[in-house]
Amino acid sequence: xxxxxxxxxxxxxxxxxxxxxxxxxxxxxxxxxxxxxxxxxxxxxxxxxxxxxxxxxxxxxxxxxxxxxxxxxxxxxxxxxxxxxxxxxxxxxxxxxxxxxxxxxxxxxxxxxxxxxxxxxxxxxxxxxxxxxxxxxxxxxxxxxxxxxxxxxxxxxxxxxxxxxxxxxxxxxxxxxxxxxxxxxxxxxxxxxxxxxxxxxxxxxxxxxxxxxxxxxxxxxxxxxxxxxxxxxxxxxxxxxxxxxxxxxxxxxxxxxxxxxxxxxxxxxxxxxxxxxxxxxxxxxxxxxxxxxxxxxxxxxxxxxxxxxxxxxxxxxxxxxxxxxxxxxxxxxxxxxxxxxxxxxxxxxxxxxxxxxxxxxxxxxxxxxxxxxxxxxxxxxxxxxxxxxxxxxxxxxxxxxxxxxxxxxxxxxxxxxxxxxxxxxxxxxxxxxxxxxxxxxxxxxxxxxxxxxxxxxxxxxxxxxxxxxxxxxxxxxxxxxxxxxxxxxxxxxxxxxxxxxxxxxxxxxxxxxxxxxxxxxxxxxxxxxxxxxxxxxxxxxxxxxxxxxxxxxxxxxxxxxxxxxxxxxxxxxxxxxxxxxxxxxxxxxxxxxxxxxxxxxxxxxxxxxxxxxxxxxxxxxxxxxxxxxxxxxxxxxxxxxxxxxxxxxxxxxxxxxxxxxxxxxxxxxxxxxxxxxxxxxxxxxxxxxxxx
Numbered sequence: 001x002x003x004x005x006x007x008x009x010x011x012x013x014x015x016x017x018x019x020x021x022x023x024x025x026x027x028x029x030x031x032x033x034x035x036x037x038x039x040x041x042x043x044x045x046x047x048x049x050x051x052x053x054x055x056x057x058x059x060x061x062x063x064x065x066x067x068x069x070x071x072x073x074x075x076x077x078x079x080x081x082x083x084x085x086x087x088x089x090x091x092x093x094x095x096x097x098x099x100x101x102x103x104x105x106x107x108x109x110x111x112x113x114x115x116x117x118x119x120x121x122x123x124x125x126x127x128x129x130x131x132x133x134x135x136x137x138x139x140x141x142x143x144x145x146x147x148x149x150x151x152x153x154x155x156x157x158x159x160x161x162x163x164x165x166x167x168x169x170x171x172x173x174x175x176x177x178x179x180x181x182x183x184x185x186x187x188x189x190x191x192x193x194x195x196x197x198x199x200x201x202x203x204x205x206x207x208x209x210x211x212x213x214x215x216x217x218x219x220x221x222x223x224x225x226x227x228x229x230x231x232x233x234x235x236x237x238x239x240x241x242x243x244x245x246x247x248x249x250x251x252x253x254x255x256x257x258x259x260x261x262x263x264x265x266x267x268x269x270x271x272x273x274x275x276x277x278x279x280x281x282x283x284x285x286x287x288x289x290x291x292x293x294x295x296x297x298x299x300x301x302x303x304x305x306x307x308x309x310x311x312x313x314x315x316x317x318x319x320x321x322x323x324x325x326x327x328x329x330x331x332x333x334x335x336x337x338x339x340x341x342x343x344x345x346x347x348x349x350x351x352x353x354x355x356x357x358x359x360x361x362x363x364x365x366x367x368x369x370x371x372x373x374x375x376x377x378x379x380x381x382x383x384x385x386x387x388x389x390x391x392x393x394x395x396x397x398x399x400x401x402x403x404x405x406x407x408x409x410x411x412x413x414x415x416x417x418x419x420x421x422x423x424x425x426x427x428x429x430x431x432x433x434x435x436x437x438x439x440x441x442x443x444x445x446x447x448x449x450x451x452x453x454x455x456x457x458x459x460x461x462x463x464x465x466x467x468x469x470x471x472x473x474x475x476x477x478x479x480x481x482x483x484x485x486x487x488x489x490x491x492x493x494x495x496x497x498x499x500x501x502x503x504x505x506x507x508x509x510x511x512x513x514x515x516x517x518x519x520x521x522x523x524x525x526x527x528x529x530x531x532x533x534x535x536x537x538x539x540x541x542x543x544x545x546x547x548x549x550x551x552x553x554x555x556x557x558x559x560x561x562x563x564x565x566x567x568x569x570x571x572x573x574x575x576x577x578x579x580x581x582x583x584x585x586x587x588x589x590x591x592x593x594x595x596x597x598x599x600x601x602x603x604x605x606x607x608x609x610x611x612x613x614x615x616x617x618x619x620x621x622x623x624x625x626x627x628x629x630x631x632x633x634x635x636x637x638x639x640x641x642x643x644x645x646x647x648x649x650x651x652x653x654x655x656x657x658x659x660x661x662x663x664x665x666x667x668x669x670x671x672x673x674x675x676x677x678x679x680x681x682x683x684x685x686x687x688x689x690x691x692x
Contacts (some may be wrong), residue, residue: 001086002040002610012034014307014584018192018484021130021401023106032506033059036280037409038385038391038394038408038409039055039391039407040382040395041054041055041220041391041392041395042054042056042227042230043395044227044231044234044506044520045238046214046219046234046235046238046239047611048214048238048239048240048241048242048243049214049215049216049217049219050214050217050234050238050241050400051217051218051219052219052220052221052230052231052234053218053219053392053395053396054220054221054223054225054226054227054230055220055221055222055223055388055389055392055395056224056226056227057222057224058221058224059224060223060224061125061126061127061224062123062124062126062129062223062224063123063124063125063126063127063129063221063222063223063224064121064122064123064221064222064223064389065121065122065123065129065133065136065219065220065221066119066120066121066218066219066220066221066389067136067140067217067218067219067220067394068118068213068217068219068220068396069119069197069211069212069213069216069217069218069246070118070216070217070218070219070248070329071118071211071216071246071247071248071249072248072249072250072251072331073186073187073249073331074186074211074249075184075185075186075189075249075251076186076189076195077189077195077457078195078198078675079195079198079199079203080189080190080191080192080195080196081157081191081195081196081199082199082204082207083117083207083211084117084157084191084201085150085153085154085157085196085199086117086204086207086208086211087115087116087118088111088153089117089143089145089149089150089153089204089208090115090116090120090139090140090143090208090212091114091139092144092145092146092149092150092153092513093143093144093146093536094138094139094142094143094144095142095143095144095496095592096138096142097138097476098144098146099149100147102135102139103252105131105135105227106113106132106135107130109124109131109132109135110124110125110128110299110514111123111124111125111128111131111132111135112124112132113135113136113139115136115139115140117207117211118137118211119140119217119393120140120426122135122136123138124225124445126225129223129225129651130233133233133237134237136339137237137238140212141238141241143208145201145204145205145208147201149667150204152183152199154196154197154199156565157191157196158193158196158197159422161191161192161193161196162193163335163672164670165463165667166183166267166269166642166663166665166670166672167267167439167663167670168267168270168272168273168274168442168665168670169274169340169380169440169670170670171265171267171274171463172265172274172276172439172441174190174465175265175439175441175461175463175464175465176276176278176336176439176590177190177462178190178465179263179437179439179461179465180254180278180279180334180437181254181280182254183464183465185251185252185254186249186251187251187332191200192389192464205686209244210244210246210426211244211246212243212686213243213244213245213246214238214241214242214243215244215245215246216246216248218399218400219234219238220389220392220395220396221233221234221392222298222388222389222391222392223388225421227344229370245632248257252331253280253282253332254332255280256279256280256432256435256436256437257435257436257437258435259434259435259456259457260432260433260434260436260437260438260456261437261438261456261457261458261459262350262439262440262450262451262454262456262457262459263437263438263439263440263461264440264441264442264444264447264451264458264459264460264461265439265440265441265442265444265462265463265465266442266443266444266445266460266462266468267441267442267463268443268444268445268615268629268641268642268669269443269444269629269641269663269665270343270441270442270443270640270665271342271343271638271639271640271641271665271666272341272342272343272442272633272665272666273340273341273342273343273346273349273440273441273442273443273447274338274340274440274441274442275338275340275341275346275349275350275353275438275439275440276336276337276338276438276440277335277336277337277338277341277350277353277354277436277437277438277439278333278334278335278336278436278437278439279356279430279431279432279435279436279437280333280334280335281326281327281332281333281334281335281430282331282333283326283327283328283329283333283430284328284329284330284334284401285328285329285397285403285407286401286402286403287403287542289426289429289430290328291414291417291418291427291620292417292418292422292423292425293326293328293426293430294326294377294415294427295370295373295374295377295415295425295426295546296330296360296365296420296423296430296431297324297325297326297335298370298373298376298377299310299360299365299370299373300324300337300356300357300360300427300431301322301324301325301337301422302323302324302325302373303323303376304321305372306323306324306654307356307359307360308322308323308324308337308356309321309322309323309352311352311355311356312339312341312349312352312353316345316348316349316352318339318341318342318345318348318349318352319339319340319341319342319349320340321339321340322337322338322339322349322353323337323339323414324336324337325431329368329401330400330401335430335431335432337353337356337357338352339353342638343442343443343446343447344446344447345448346409346440346442346447346450346451347447347451347453347454348450350438350440350451350454351454352600354433354438357431357432357433357436358428360424360427360431361424361427361428361431361433362424363424364420364421364423364424365420365423365424366420370418370419370420370423374415374416374418377412378412378415378416381411381412381415382444394408401514419688438451438456443640444460450520477592478590478592478593478602479602480588480590481588481589481590481604482581482582482588484590484602484604484618484621484623485578485581485582485588485604487618487623488618488623488624488625489576489578489579490623491622491624491655492585492624492648492654492655492656493653493654494653495579497652497653497654498576498579498654499579500683501574501575501636501654501682501683502524502525502574502683502684503522503523503525503682503684503685503686504521504522504523504680504681504682504686505520505521505522505523505680505681505684505685505686506519506520506521506522506677506678506679506681507519507520507521507677507678507679508521508658508675508676508677508678508679509675509676509678510533510673510674510675511673511674511675511676512671512672512673512674513671513673515535516535516542517533517534517535517540518533518534518535519531519532519533519675519677520532520534522685522686522690523686524571524574524575524686524688524690524691525574525575526547526572526574527543527545527547527569527570527572527574528545528546528547528690528691529543529545529569529691530542530543530544530545530690530691531543531544536580539553539556540554540555541553541554544563544564544691545561545569545692546690546691546692549561549566550565550566550569556594567610567612568612571608571609571612572612578625581606585609586606586608586609587606587607587610588604588605588607589604589605589607590602590603590604590607591603591604591615592682593620594617594625596617596626596644597626599619599620599621599626600619600620600621601617601618601619601620601626601627602617602618603615603616603617604617604618612630613630613631614628614630615628615629615630616629616630617629624645624648624655624657625645625657626644626645626646627642627643627644627645628642628643628645629641629642629643630643637666638666639664639665639666640664640666641662641663641664641665642643642662642663642665643660643661643662643663644660644661644662644663645657645659646660646661647659648658651680651681651682652682654682656677658676658677659675659676660674660675660677661674661675662674662675
């Protein structure tokens with residue numbers, strides 16, 4: 001049923017890269033770190049609790065204001081996502097102005113006004129700033145919360161989640177924290193389609209009433225404004241604001257694993273693994289370890305000259321980049337060393353990451369490394385001081401984190417005072433080796449055998465961080481592969497009906513990255529195919545196979561099919577390939593039972609006589625083919641395609657899937673496209689002339 005298995009991978013491959021390196025042949029000259037002269041902002045306290053900070057800078061006729069509510073991380077439970085949606089709803093108009101009117105008012109000022117779940121931001125030229133600030137205040141104090149906007153935003157969130165459901169990178173983005181903290185922790189929970197569907201408009205209004213408040217609020221003005229003007233403006237806009245008293249949410253600390261373990265999340269379509277070696281830490285800015293931790297992380301993996309990058313990319317070529325990071329602040333955070341690595345090198349990359357972590361723990365860094373990283377920090381810190389807003393951030397950090405007033409004035413002195421011994425000490429304290437968590441999101445079948453040889457306990461989890469029992473279907477009697485295929489053939493119309501069909505033509509729409517293309521697809525037995533994609537009447541892609549040779553045209557540029565593509569076409573025996581699976585030319589093996597979209601499916605590995613293979617998933621209940629996974633080579637890259645089939649409809653006496661979602665993964669990243677068929681015709685509208 002190749003009517004919807006469209007091969008246009010060449011449109012999906014793109015890559016961008018950027019890296020900067022320190023010129024180690026010209027080390028910066030050493031010298032005593034200066035005490036910086038950073039002016040203190042003017043600080044007021046409004047009667048309703050808002051702390052006002054003003055940083056005057058009259059070099060440019062521009063002012064910005066940021067309002068931030070220091071509320072801490074909140075656990076949202078079965079309505080995870082409510083705060084994010086609430087923040088977005090603040091930008092959907094006010095009681096006096098609908099969204100279009102509000103946006104137009106901002107545009108007329110040439111201003112920027114943004115709202116979010118912890119406050120808002122406004123920026124404009126000095127002469128327009130009062131009006132821009134008033135608009136921000138109106139949005140914060142008098143949101144309209146229109147129901148149609150709520151429905152739109154919630155659906156956008158759900159669509160965004162679905163677009164990443166097969167992406168190893170997107171899955172890693174949520175499961176790393178979920179496994180580290182636990183999914184019932186504010187840092188470990190994540191949005192799902194279910195939690196988003198649980199949210200009502202009333203939940204949004206309740207969250208607003210509870211958390212948007214002058215309580216624990218910090219209002220910072222930066223730019224061409226005097227302290228007196230800022231105070232008057234703040235009083236006018238927010239002075240009479242009364243709100244719920246907000247308390248600081250302090251999350252519970254979580255323990256690291258007692259012994260190092262490997263957690264694998266299976267993404268069968270992944271061609272590379274997302275590796276994260278991580279452990280939880282607590283490094284408040286007031287900690288005596290703070291400055292040494294910053295430098296230790298920078299040496300290990302903070303930039304493209306750091307040890308992880310030089311090892312995994314420059315020395316071994318495992319990845320495009322390998323980095324580390326460590327969180328600091330009032331609450332528990334994490335240390336992470338991460339890289340995206342080809343499947344076959346996953347175990348080797350894990351070993352090298354652990355080796356570099358261990359090396360910085362057991363050996364002192366060199367004088368050269370320490371000198372270079374101090375120079376790097378000094379340069380970046382000095383560049384940051386050119387932004388007046390940075391001074392305001394310093395001031396609020398000092399207040400929120402209860403730091404000494406000279407914390408930033410003596411910043412470079414404290415950086416300069418860090419020794420190689422300090423680096424080793426904090427590495428041993430914060431970069432775990434014997435009790436860390438190695439999280440690998442990728443194709444389990446490809447990476448698990450190698451990872452199992454590293455000597456650590458291996459655990460399996462699904463993409464929602466739930467434990468998975470390996471070989472859960474071992475005790476279940478599985479049907480023979482030929483019976484699964486026969487059930488599918490029977491479910492879609494039966495062999496006799498399928499054999500009556502000599503040609504199939506279909507039209508539809510393909511969507512990719514927000515772009516919609518019109519699709520025409522024609523097939524004729526045994527293996528003639530024609531695919532045309534157009535936009536506004538112009539042909540974008542045309543792919544044709546005439547039984548012997550194949551070509552692909554893109555925007556008028558024609559090229560022959562690759563040898564691999566030609567081999568695939570030549571091996572096809574008919575439009576409905578499953579009719580030939582049981583004729584002895586194919587090898588079939590039932591690999592178990594897997595759930596797809598909540599339904600159990602039979603997983604069947606299909607290998608053709610030519611040696612090409614695919615994995616197909618058939619609904620256990622109705623027999624339909626719901627997913628197909630296959631690997632290919634495209635422009636020298638390993639590419640993995642996952643094709644999901646749904647919305648089966650009857651055409652004549654045969655069922656076809658009218659909806660198809662195609663996810664393509666390679667080392668370049670992930671791309672997704674969908675095909676919605678409008679109509680299918682059988683044994684009409686197709687002649688041999690179409691394939692010439």
